[in-house]
Amino acid sequence: MCATSCCCFKKAQKGEDRMTPQGLFYKDLPHFINADGNYLFCRYWEPPTPPRALVMIVHSAGEHSGRYSEVVSLLLKHSLYVFAHDHVGHGQSEGEGMMVSHFGIYVRDTLQHIDMMKRSHPHLRIYLFSTSMGGLISLYVANERQNDIAGMIFIAPLVLMNPESATFTKMFCARLLKNFLPQVALGYMDPRSVSRDEEKVIDYIRDPLNYHGPVRVRFATEVLHALIKLEKILPTISTPMLILHGDADKLSDVRGSYIMYGKVASLDKTLKVYEHAAHQLHRELPSVTEEVFKVIDGWLEERLPPIEQ
Template identity: 55%
Template sequence: MPEPGAAPRRSPQGVPYTELQHIVNADGLHLFCRYWEPASPPRALVFIVHGAGEHCGPYDEIAQRLKEMSLLVFAHDHVGHGQSEGERMNVKDFQVFIRDSLQHVDLMKSRHPDLPIFIVGHSMGGAISILTACERPSDFAGVALIAPMVQMNPDSATPFKVFMAKVLNHMLPSLTLGSIDSKWVSRDKKQVEAYDSDDLNYHGGMRVSFAVQLMGAAARIEREIPSITWPFLLLQGDADKLCDIRGSRMMYENAPSSDKKLKVYEGGYHALHHDLPEVAESVLKEVTSWITEHLPASTQQPQGS
């Protein structure tokens, strides 16, 4: 609790958290949250997990579509992202993202104990989603992944570069590498402009320390894949320069799950949900229909009191 008379904590944009929906994580940092509540009693909970350097605002279209299907959708800006506290695009351990996700899931589960829970994750949010579901496999009814970060891009993860990154991380952890080239986000120029002009997105360079955390997460996913038995949907563009399609193919081929689907979009870029209009529409339909198909039969009935 703040000291009496202390100024309220404010978001990086200067808005007091008393005016923003938020949770406080285990490190005492305020995380900005969004909720999309359906008019009728919800049939399931869906947790949306955004990618590196972005925030949960641009997922409004997917969330609205899911809300129309009587699903209660929730999301937060990760530590160091968007309207949440924390050093921008830096985290002491990738596990913080997973821990915070489980905290938010547990909060929503305590409010709606009988509802199945799904996760929708994009890019780095896909990596967070995979590891979150691996930590609590029985908690989730399914995971939908849009261009997830499963492996580091082979060009950036040669043994020499990995070795150099680890050396640099000891010597110069705050050294910045190149920033995300926004032209690879989408084939739709309007979407690239929207990404570039969104002040809540991080437009700076990636630190060596953050890159090392991503490498560690990818290595952990590779170890976890042989034990994945929960249902999953993978949507991936074959021209994605930011999260290579080989990662999704490797996960699809090697996960023992009996309920898995991989859909590849020819020529698709990274943010498929914001790619060319027909691709974006297909992604919305795939995600919503896959989740509704995976609802337990009992949730099709009106909820009991």
């Protein structure tokens, strides 16, 4: 556990009785308190050797920061200090399940966590690793803190909804209902859209920290608004980036990654598309995931500062 989370415990002394949705006391867990007073659960993975840089994992909608163990193992091999938190309304953080009054709250909380880590490790560069909606959050973060982010790795970034998916139809309906029925359920995400690996799908379904409830109008509307505004943001981003996407993704349309690659101002940018692959490339068929990790491994090694002797 890093000194950052300990500082948060001191701030939280008056709320020592606050508990996670799973019934655990936050005083016993790494966490921070966001601007709205919500307690957000954190995870920290410190390498055994002096860290070369910091990497923040920005998870996607409906899941949580604990679903990246394989990614964390890869990052630790590069002597990277990895950190993450569960977004408000996700995992072990406070908040109504997958509901937010404004998409900017996700961005604000992410920036707060980054600032905390910067204060604790001012000499280390910061990288972002994100998937799906986490990629959308990361793009907004990069737009606000261009100089703070040394590089970004995206898996299936949410830049464009797949118009052939049921999710797209639900999002469109949300725009019509947002002012009248913000709590109305639009339906459920199909877990089989995350991977072609049956074991990974079952694991997703059985994970009690994942959100298994319906997508509601308010949440869908906020995501749509963020996607619409993205068009003006992409040309402002010049951060080095690696974009990985499966062309059979039924959630984040792969065409969004092509659009993103073409519009960002980054001179150092790479896009790699995997045929027939589904949404979560880091939890796809073993052959795909192995290749994805090799690409990430090489990309990092070419850009990270040398290991301290």
